[in-house]
């Protein structure tokens with residue numbers, strides 16, 4: 001009888017012992033199903049201890065060990081243990097997060113999806129030589145001949161890919177073995193000098209952990225640098241992990257990567273996948289069959305035995321930080337992982353996080369710069385439109401309107417950027433002052449005229465737009481302020497001949513809607529785009545030459561100390577969509593604060609000046625990256641309960657905190673009420689990470705042991721993004 005120690009997803013930091021008839025060392029790292037309470041839970045075997053603290057007679061046997069797939073390797077167990085330690089979460093919870101649900105339940109993983117490598121067989125060559133009558137299969141054959149060895153999934157995407165089954169049935173195309181995954185498709189561009197220098201710098205470095213920050217202006221071709229580095233790693237027989245902020249936002253990248261390495265096994269991992277596909281992708285990575293894993297933050301947990309390179313695209317993006325459950329930062333975990341595995345990691349961005357930029361300054365990271373665009377001869381020209389004395393038409397200045405008109409006349413595309421979806425942020429009654437408040441949140445209900453709903457953007461609740469004021473009966477209630485729908489409507493009136501396309505989370509709800517919109521834009525089937533931050537990221541539309549920014553001032557005076565950084569990144573990113581190919585780009589920023597230093601830096605494309613001044617402000621104010629923070633948040637149906645718990649936690653912290661750890665006052669959160677729960681927070685800060693970590697570990701242990709009312713929930717957020 002063997003004792004097995006299992007990490008289970010339960011909210012206490014404890015491991016559980018069971019027995020097994022036949023478990024051996026080989027089972028460490030395997031998924032297992034065990035009885036738990038009156039039910040069953042699944043977890044991972046982390047050790048085979050000789051003795052248990054529990055009386056062996058009381059240990060229950062495990063139900064099922066998943067032995068069809070390889071066990072999770074030791075370095076993976078070390079990784080999740082680190083995350084559990086650093087974010088102060090139970091190991092079992094971290095494991096539950098890191099594993100695809102199907103695998104975790106120790107379900108059988110469906111047999112590998114066969115996506116074989118294909119090539120022309122002798123019959124195919126003969127068919128080409130025979131000069132047969134032109135058919136789709138024959139045209140496909142020509143395309144395949146040009147492409148070389150190729151995965152079936154990619155061959156299907158070729159212009160005549162529909163004829164693939166036919167060509168295979170005839171034996172023209174056959175599965176092959178042994179093509180190098182690094183084989184690049186034809187037609188890769190000549191690198192620019194700067195790209196070449198970046199690739200060379202990384203490649204000539206001796207093997208081992210090096211963190212690089214690839215700081216390249218928008219349109220400088222960072223993707224090409226990633227692809228070349230990936231090719232080198234693949235050629236060396238290594239696996240590549242490539243993280244992207246939101247896979248729904250980057251179908252272009254996915255097809256670009258898969259298209260570049262037709263013979264490689266490219267696996268996508270993100271939460272949008274069906275369970276089976278996610279388990280399969282994870283197992284392919286785990287067993288070393290996947291060559292390149294492309295995914296969102298959770299793919300940082302993909303087990304990869306041959307890992308040789310990590311790439312993090314748009315490393316500044318806030319979506320790398322999980323905002324619920326285990327609040328980990330995939331970028332930070334990726335850096336830890338690169339160090340653990342002794343491999344290089346390249347963090348790339350046109351607008352790096354101030355943390356990463358600071359690391360380069362402090363020589364903890366190595367800097368790579370791309371200062372010129374790859375295709376376009378220049379960066380777009382950025383102009384401020386001083387709106388203080390202008391009459392705006394639904395928020396649109398005359399200058400912006402005429403700039404759009406010029407683009408229309410030239411057959412180019414414009415983007416009006418406004419980071420607020422819906423028609424108007426609130427509905428109000430001018431006679432009694434009623435405003436549409438969310439019944440569950442301290443927020444307003446947003447007017448959505450497209451489907452005549454009032455909707456809360458925080459809790460999602462919605463109701464019909466009333467015909468009259470619910471308080472005084474006044475029929476003349478007004479939408480107040482502006483969102484993308486309103487701008488879209490006005491642009492359609494101003495430019496009746498133009499095709500106006502709104503791109504936000506309401507219009508692109510599903511991945512296929514989103515993809516078809518991207519295709520529509522790329523094919524020039526839209527003239528004027530109205531978009532939120534969805535449009536700001538990573539896109540490359542050669543005909544887009546004008547970006548108009550409206551409503552940016554609202555973020556200028558936000559309370560969060562990270563707000564200026566976020567605004568600057570967003571404006572630089574969205575402006576960077578203009579003029580990326582051969583047509584010159586222009587960015588018009590409407591503002592009432594044209595002399596604000598942030599806009600001055602933006603006009604000069606001077607990220608360094610912005611970063612420098614923002615960092616010196618942070619240093620003076622004692623904010624990260626010069627200090628380290630942790631946030632305790634609590635929520636309950638009644639604010640008092642949340643605040644009392646925090647006050648108690650604060651007293652405990654003050655008693656326990658060593659010198660150098662600062663405990664702030666507990667305060668209600670800015671959005672105090674969310675989905676019927678009242679929320680408060682308590683900030684802890686220290687000048688050294690280790691000091692903070694040790695203290696939090698002890699403090700949390702005491703907090704966990706406290707009895708709290710059932711209604712109260714609390715969570716810890718290490719390195720919080722929102723303060």
Ligand SMILES: Nc1ncnc2c1ncn2[C@@H]1O[C@H](COP(=O)(O)OP(=O)(O)OP(=O)(O)O)[C@@H](O)[C@H]1O
Nearest residue numbers: 189190191192218219220221222223224350374538
């Ligand atoms: N060496 C090159 N030669 C020709 N074209 C290139 C080269 N490198 C990149 N490009 C093209 O330049 C454009 C911009 O490249 P890419 O989208 O990778 O930029 P980026 O650095 O990721 O920009 P952003 O940060 O704005 O997303 C793309 O159309 C790409 O195909």
Ligand SMILES: [Zn+2]
Nearest residue numbers: 438441456459
């Ligand atoms: Zn709400």
